Amino acid sequence: MKKKLQWIFFMLLAVSLVGGMVSWRSGWLALGYYSLIMGKGNSAILASHRVVIDGRPVSGLSKNTSGLTYHPERKTLFTVINGPPQVAELTTEGRLLRTISVKGIEDIEGISHIRGNLFAISDEKEQQVKLVEIPDQVATLDVTEQPRIVLAVDTGKNVGFEGVSWDHAHNRLFVAKEKRPMRIFEIRGLHDLIECRKVDLQIGEWRPADKIMLLMTDLSSLTYHEPTGHMLLLSDESRLVLEFDENRRPVGMLVLRKGWHGLQQSVPQAEGLALTSAGVLFVLSEPNLFYRFEPSGS
Template sequence: MPPALRKPTVLALIVMAGAAAALSAVLSPPALVGGGLLARGYVADIDRAPIHEVADNLSGLTYSDATGTLFSVTNRPPQVVELTPDGQLVTLIPLDGYLDPEGITHVAGEVFLIADEGDQSLHRVTINAGTRRLAAAPDTRVATGIGAWRNMGIEGISWDARHGRLFLAQEMLPMRALILEGFDSAARLTSAAPQVSEWYPASLSSLETLDLSSLTLHEATGHLLLLSHLSSAVVEYDQTDRLIGRMGLGGGQSGLAAGIGQAEGLAVGPDGSIFVVAEPNLFYRFRMGSPLP
């Protein structure tokens, strides 16, 4: 493929190739079982709020119950971005030695994992109130062994504390969610390399999502939420991998005045609030219309 054919062109080709499947989804979408988070009628109460201290490339999102704050990353420059639950900046932490950080997940306490799409690796880091910079180190780097074309690799990461494993989202070519196992409760490897398997229910296809830009595991229910910026949607799967919910992110949907152009990060708070960040530097919060039982 010639060098001039960059990601926007590839995305256009993917969209064109998936047009027939998308039309099929409109005419005969997969049945929703219901009963999950997204059945609670989410509405945006913070819509398209800019994070002025961040210029561009906001990506990935996770909620830390240790601090009550959210963490995201940017890749140019590489840094961690800490935010309050209403989208106000807490701090910026420069990242040294990272190629293309695209995702971050909270593990426990002060421990996080950062996904670097540049070499499809993970970095185990400690972040606390005294952290001013973070440097990539060989002894805390985990090679995933995931092959990916250009920047079509790891876009989302979420820690599953109950089972001591990771969920990863690969954007496309192929679009898939992966499970990485072989960690202890603090996300340290217990073997030479993680064991990688594919999480791929039949309904995870272009009928539901044209790409995967992020994902998050809701620990309280064990449900997996997937974000697709090309499809402008969040979809929800239960513990038996059944599709049970969908939240639209287009203009006029879910209380949004305009559609979210490039949603890149997804997290759920302890009260069930859903947070989304989007390029270049936009923050969204969705509140559920009816509480969880």
């Protein structure tokens, strides 16, 4: 009888351990752990965000929205549409202002405002970033001859450059590679290219100081917040936004699942992420769903 009880005990222990490992790998235990750890700090931008616009369809856009950036001077948002390639300008309430057809790029995925009418747009298939002027009241844009940067690394089908984010404070461009493996490149020297000076590009890699990236199975977008030096990373597969401080340590998260932060339904396929200096967060999901999150009490 004693041996039988010991066998039952060890079987139950093994099942518990396996179940715990599965739960951790699936994200639920890990989410709970990191939520508890992050909840002890108060430096996170995402400490108290709640949804105020919950999955509003953007009238005039029907599919393939990808990438999002905030234009601080215009106080509007810009996104890109893949198939056929387009750029669209939106209000911060998710209303369509205009669309622009884009020629000279095949697989447009990300967009980031640099200054004035200058933007960086990414091409996933060609693994390149182009610097593009988007003037007012233009219907078609040809970017064929625009300056570009090509980073042909870890090439693979549909797992290339997904998101881009410009750091206005330090003149850096961050570029997110979707998966296999997930990587974030940090490119310095683009400001000289913009100013038509001698170019000395320096390409490094941004890496978090924690294993929390194991919570994410892909990178869909990213945005850098200049006032705090924090980086926000978006995973559509994991339905998660992670926030890192200036020391690349995890300090906050936004779970894009039903019941979290006031969401009535899970965000189906988040592809775009943008943030204002005041901390208002925007998420854009395929096919055309718009979300706005604000700090509680704002």
